[in-house]
Amino acid sequence: MGAEPALSGSRRAPFGWAPGPSPHNQGGERAGRALALNFVMTHSESKSSLAIPGHAPAEATPSCWSCGTMRAVHFCTSCGKVQPPVPVDYFTFFGFPRKLNLDTAALEKEFYALSRKLHPDMFGQSDARERSWSLEQSSMLNDAYRTLKDPIKRTQYLLRLEGVELEEQSKQATEKARATGELKKQVVPPDLLEEVFELNMHLEELRMQKRMGEDDPALLEEIGKAKLALEEKYDVLFNELKTEWNNWDKSEDSGTADGTEADRRKIVDSMVDVLNRRNYIRNLLRDVNEAMEN
Amino acid sequence: MRQWKIRSEVEGSDAEVKTKPTQLSPLPFRPPTSAIFDQMATDYIVGIDLGTTNSLVAYMQGDSPVVIPGEDGLNLVPSVVALDEKNQVLVGNAARRYLIETPERAVYSIKRLMGRGVEDIQDELKLFPFQLADDLQPGEVLRIKIGERTYTPPEISALVLRQLKRNAERFFGASVTQAVITVPAYFNDAQRQATKDAGRIAGLNVLRLVNEPTAASLAYGLDKKKHGIVVVYDLGGGTFDISILKLHDGIFEVIATNGDTHLGGDDIDNLLIAIALDDIRGDLGLDFRRDARHSGEAVQRIRQAVIEAKIALSSQPTAKLDVDLPGGKKYQREITLEVFEQMVQPIIERTVGPCKQALKDAGLKPEQIDDLVLVGGSTRIPKVRRLVQDLFGRVPHTDLNPDEVVALGAAVQANILGGGSEITQDMLLLDVTPLSLGIEVAGGVTDKIILRNSTVPASATQYYTTQVDGQTNVAIHVLQGERELARDCRSLARFDLKGVPPMVAGMPRIEVKFLIDANGILRVSAREQRSGKEAEIDVQPSYGLTDEQVENMLLESFDFAAEDFRQRQVIEARREADTILTALAKAKKNQAWPELTSEERRSVETLAKALLAVKDSDDYHAIREGIDALNQATMHLAELMMDTAVSTALKGKAMDDIDIEEGPQAGHPVAKADFE
Numbered sequence: 001m002g003a004e005p006a007l008s009g010s011r012r013a014p015f016g017w018a019p020g021p022s023p024h025n026q027g028g029e030r031a032g033r034a035l036a037l038n039f040v041m042t043h044s045e046s047k048s049s050l051a052i053p054g055h056a057p058a059e060a061t062p063s064c065w066s067c068g069t070m071r072a073v074h075f076c077t078s079c080g081k082v083q084p085p086v087p088v089d090y091f092t093f094f095g096f097p098r099k100l101n102l103d104t105a106a107l108e109k110e111f112y113a114l115s116r117k118l119h120p121d122m123f124g125q126s127d128a129r130e131r132s133w134s135l136e137q138s139s140m141l142n143d144a145y146r147t148l149k150d151p152i153k154r155t156q157y158l159l160r161l162e163g164v165e166l167e168e169q170s171k172q173a174t175e176k177a178r179a180t181g182e183l184k185k186q187v188v189p190p191d192l193l194e195e196v197f198e199l200n201m202h203l204e205e206l207r208m209q210k211r212m213g214e215d216d217p218a219l220l221e222e223i224g225k226a227k228l229a230l231e232e233k234y235d236v237l238f239n240e241l242k243t244e245w246n247n248w249d250k251s252e253d254s255g256t257a258d259g260t261e262a263d264r265r266k267i268v269d270s271m272v273d274v275l276n277r278r279n280y281i282r283n284l285l286r287d288v289n290e291a292m293e294n
Numbered sequence: 295m296r297q298w299k300i301r302s303e304v305e306g307s308d309a310e311v312k313t314k315p316t317q318l319s320p321l322p323f324r325p326p327t328s329a330i331f332d333q334m335a336t337d338y339i340v341g342i343d344l345g346t347t348n349s350l351v352a353y354m355q356g357d358s359p360v361v362i363p364g365e366d367g368l369n370l371v372p373s374v375v376a377l378d379e380k381n382q383v384l385v386g387n388a389a390r391r392y393l394i395e396t397p398e399r400a401v402y403s404i405k406r407l408m409g410r411g412v413e414d415i416q417d418e419l420k421l422f423p424f425q426l427a428d429d430l431q432p433g434e435v436l437r438i439k440i441g442e443r444t445y446t447p448p449e450i451s452a453l454v455l456r457q458l459k460r461n462a463e464r465f466f467g468a469s470v471t472q473a474v475i476t477v478p479a480y481f482n483d484a485q486r487q488a489t490k491d492a493g494r495i496a497g498l499n500v501l502r503l504v505n506e507p508t509a510a511s512l513a514y515g516l517d518k519k520k521h522g523i524v525v526v527y528d529l530g531g532g533t534f535d536i537s538i539l540k541l542h543d544g545i546f547e548v549i550a551t552n553g554d555t556h557l558g559g560d561d562i563d564n565l566l567i568a569i570a571l572d573d574i575r576g577d578l579g580l581d582f583r584r585d586a587r588h589s590g591e592a593v594q595r596i597r598q599a600v601i602e603a604k605i606a607l608s609s610q611p612t613a614k615l616d617v618d619l620p621g622g623k624k625y626q627r628e629i630t631l632e633v634f635e636q637m638v639q640p641i642i643e644r645t646v647g648p649c650k651q652a653l654k655d656a657g658l659k660p661e662q663i664d665d666l667v668l669v670g671g672s673t674r675i676p677k678v679r680r681l682v683q684d685l686f687g688r689v690p691h692t693d694l695n696p697d698e699v700v701a702l703g704a705a706v707q708a709n710i711l712g713g714g715s716e717i718t719q720d721m722l723l724l725d726v727t728p729l730s731l732g733i734e735v736a737g738g739v740t741d742k743i744i745l746r747n748s749t750v751p752a753s754a755t756q757y758y759t760t761q762v763d764g765q766t767n768v769a770i771h772v773l774q775g776e777r778e779l780a781r782d783c784r785s786l787a788r789f790d791l792k793g794v795p796p797m798v799a800g801m802p803r804i805e806v807k808f809l810i811d812a813n814g815i816l817r818v819s820a821r822e823q824r825s826g827k828e829a830e831i832d833v834q835p836s837y838g839l840t841d842e843q844v845e846n847m848l849l850e851s852f853d854f855a856a857e858d859f860r861q862r863q864v865i866e867a868r869r870e871a872d873t874i875l876t877a878l879a880k881a882k883k884n885q886a887w888p889e890l891t892s893e894e895r896r897s898v899e900t901l902a903k904a905l906l907a908v909k910d911s912d913d914y915h916a917i918r919e920g921i922d923a924l925n926q927a928t929m930h931l932a933e934l935m936m937d938t939a940v941s942t943a944l945k946g947k948a949m950d951d952i953d954i955e956e957g958p959q960a961g962h963p964v965a966k967a968d969f970e
Binding site: 112115116119120121122124125135136138139140142143145146 | 543722724
């Protein structure tokens, strides 16, 4: 509806971190994404209806309902009125580029600034329509902040935006396993195979001893050592993830260079792999802690 | 049920405006509602601390919140409700003596039963003299017997709220219909809903439920220079909360909260009562636990005595119990502080777990805490102070009155919601949901979709489909709690998505949106995505009242004496007169005023003076007539002002966005519409 707003640097929201003047000329499929302005973009491609909160094709008009001028995703940059929610992804909501290295101090500052504009407390005396919009907008703000400030949740969210359905896969697997009465099998990362086997033996032994009321300091020491090694691996994996973040962000910057799409796939796959391994270790550590505490 | 739909339009407080009981509003006139007059409305929004033991009402007087005293001059209204011989309701100090004289006609600590079912109050029934209604049906909302009548917990709370409302109305000389009410941070959805229902039953539009520790931090941090991490430890009469907040430039951000909604001074009293009853049986051979005829009275006398002793032990090394028992015997005993502290240690110790969990959830170490604030009467106990001090390695702030700070904070929040003032304009509260929200999935497992300590409002979207061809209903079970299994969590509601278009199994894609609002109350909406059809949600709340039940309970409908009613009419008319006179005073500065003929102006002035003269009388009809006459006379002025307003508003606005008035009173901002 209405004329397509021209998106230019001068149109950027006065807050937030619109990326520096965008040199690249996004074409086709990626149009409108790397231009992370928090304006509504009617031409943003619709990746069908992914089951991702806050991500769906934008359909709404870019005009403010109240003053009719250019509006932002959440409130009108001209008259300041809260706007009906439009489905945008969390990065766009904050006016951030879809990058994984994120200045969390800046994110917090922006979260506070937007809270002051969108929180239902600010609409105590407004009409029902604006109150309802403020409720939905501020829930979106809070959901977005919660997701983006946590490095792992942020990565998972981006992967889902990229079409990786992490959670749904695991949920399906879990339900299938329940239906068939099998325990869900987790693939042990090959480099851990030996360690995990040994650790599980030790844990079984420990549980048995605890049931019998026995105490074996040597065993505890053994498990403690294994735990430390796992924790180290856990940290290493986080660093690996950060390397992939850098690769991802670089590819976001380089825009339409040749072979980008294949490269991006590769980065996405690496991140999924790192997260899976990290997840595995986290579960293992949880088992260790449970066995030691009980 | 209400609250469960977020269709795009009206929800929340607007829908509740209608709670203004129709019986009470025979007046055809509604105060002007145009934008011009809304700015002038001097509606008081009060802050209410609805406590287990005591309740208070406060409001913002200029820059500082103050408690409004009752007719007896006291700030605290005991949360006690009694029926006298004529079945007249008594609340507060007036009701207290019935606790001893006719215990079966009085009830206290009703907050413990809010939002709960029969099956989860068995412990309470052992410790408190609550008498359940004899004809209670399974699945029905609890009803408590007071004398020959029965009341639900929200109704009993509503009686306390109405008393506070009346105290405020007496204080202001105007009616009060809007309030912020505090709840324990750890209250679940059902307990919050029950509190909101109580407000509605009392004739209050509950603008917001605020968590008690958070409210306390608002009062504490009114001085905007405060920054850093603040811990609020709130041990009251019946509930315990711990909240950790980050204060930053007027933003009060709750990072983590935890607690126990059934832990407080009540538990200390009950323990001391149990010890005394054992003593009495041992020493005097009297077993009041088996003496049904005297047990109520005996227990209440002992209760009064142990409470006094408990309080005394906060400032003295020993206290005496001296109780006249029914039957003439006396029970006397001295308690030393040392013995007292040993006895209450296990109760106080129960606050440690939640404190540690909250710190862990916040990702903080005790050293990182900047300030420690104590709230609730039970924090006066020296042992409690020492425990908190050791736990957090900080000397707690004790300069705030722990009984009043929550109500004062509620008044601050009321001020913020009313549009704010200079001192509150930069203040904003960001609170969290204390408990995770989940959905039951295959195998009776809870699938958490909104985690505890998420900032509210918060939402989660789930997708459902059908399992059988042509299936048109999908059942969903909503849970609240931290446990893995559904049966260990609190059941909030079961609901059926109805009207799913018949399709092949697995084809429909039903999007269900769960949203926790700023009150911590859940709302649910659903849409079938392939057809775009809004699915109908049929909710069976696991606990709680339905809309119709609440409407039928509106207190005034059955319990409003004729005298009250007349007074109320006068108060409302007076308030209306004030609104109009204020509006007129402002209108006279408008450019439309000189456009009137001098005759019109003179007539308006005369009628305004006449209204001013009668408005403080008790003559309802005279005030009413004065208002109507002035309304008529200002009709033309209002029209002129409207023209001005419209032309101003039009600059920069599209025509259809100008929302001059909705409803039947459109067209004239001062006078009522012609039809009634």
